[in-house]
Amino acid sequence: MTTNNLDEKIDAMSPRRREQLLAFDRLLTIMDELREQCPWDRKQTWESLRHLTIEETYELSDAILENDAPEVRKELGDLLLHLVFYARIASETGVEPSNRFDIADVLNGICDKLISRHPHIYGNTKAETEEEVKQNWEQLKLKEGNKSVLGGVPGSLPALVKAMRIQEKARGAGFDWEEKQQVWEKVEEEMQEFKNEFNAENNETIDKQQAEGEFGDLLFSLVNYARFIDINPETALERTNKKFIKRFQYLEARAKENGRELKDMTLAEMDVFWNEAKTAL
Template sequence: MTTSTPATGRIVLLTASHRVAPGLLSWPAWQTLREAGRVLCADPDHPQLPYLREAGIAVETAAPTARELVDACVTTGATVVVLAAGEGDRALTDGLARLAGSGRERMPDLELLPGAYDLPGSRLLDLVQVMDRIRAECPWSAGRTHEELAKYAIEEAYELVEAIEDGDRDELREELGDVLLQVVFHARIAEEDPETPFSVDDVAATIVEKLIHRHPHVFGEEHAETPEEVRALWLRTKAEEKGRESVTDGVPPGQPALALAAKLAARARTAGIAVPLPQGGGVGDTLLALAARAAEEGVDPESALRASARAYRAAIRAAETGGGDGAPEVPEAAEAEGTGPSGG
């Protein structure tokens, strides 16, 4: 006569991302919750609880040890779902791992069931929440204004460029975060404006609308097969959108002088406007001519000059230590920046 082994039950650790709206659980998660013998949660304020109760699922507020949970499942053969807190329950999971790894225990089936996954970009929500708290609780951050922070935006942008030129991936990731912080910080300050407040959501909505409008070849009926066609379409769409009267409109005069000169030359060339360059022979005219030539050749003069300057700096340092052996090697000039589609 064959005797069957009693069922040992099942323990399901159900996790859900706090970055996804409560109640938006996967179908396997809802199915498991409905079929479970017991549903336990140690946190009486867990954000999922109102939605589970609304769905008719009884949830016990309890925090059993691993030993208690295993014994309950083995005795009854039931499925017990443990709704994990936001940070998880390290003591419970470690205890279950020790019991399962001992080889001496009659264990229920163990399952980790993600009920909701983070969506791409969801960590941005964390940044917004952290910035909210810093603005409210940090004495320095609480008093800052747009004007006071403007210089940091410029500094962080230059540090980002340096990280790109250095090819340092870790530094690039960090500097991108620093630039992103400036956007979120300014948006948080803007919420407090008494007359025209706006939030980071408004900032995101504005750039999304702009990108969709300026990419009709992606989101609309226009066609553009080459980068040149995309650029021409972009400039036409942007001009119509801004109602600009001159090709120089929208070129910020406060940008670095070489970039300004190259941008103006590129705008004139793209519009087919033949304007002779100044011929005074001064240093400024010479630099303007070089910047215009760089733009025509698809080279960003700022990047090219920075590359040469960095090589020159290395040669100076080598000479200071007695290691100089001739002219510095200049990296190949970068392609032109700032003359193609951007958010501006």
């Protein structure tokens, strides 16, 4: 794009879009200054930033679950800084020329991918429903070189999230149950198999490896059913985790108010405070 064309494009932008571009330019400028002048920022590498980025992602996830808009805005800023940081490191002269890129390459790359993955918007393909869009998406990824529909599922994803993504991708390829009743029947089947093999009333020693496999099958089928009724199992479990933490901390506080310690209380005594927590929180 020539300078004249760029100037014309900027002139045609809304004031808010120009403000957004200036804010992004400000971040890039600060990133350049920090990388050149700050001892800590100069020292960072992709590898040293990786665990920090993962932490920031979880902090954003927490803010979303709490529906805390100011915190979401803050955490998005932290993540955006990390993305800019990775690109800045990749643009430096110490990087092999064949591996070198900058933030413009990153942004143009994702723009090109979005356009190619949405032929129903930018091409002649028709997709009237969300399911058709997903199916087109997976087929396009196979044409781009993916050997398997499941090849795009990161190996390091937490198991619960990975199960959901595996099932979503299989559905995108047309491999799925037709009715949710079928999925629930599978849940009941897996539950019965687990119960038959490892009945809690039977005090015999169990084969832990076999039990783990059956329990994994049961969890996978529950994730499948959650997907069918539009529940994200990761979100559901995390909300339950947070609810348990709040109630348990209430239990601890009430016990302390009464001069008691949990380890010295009976389950029945603790249940009194637990039931209070269910009403109070």
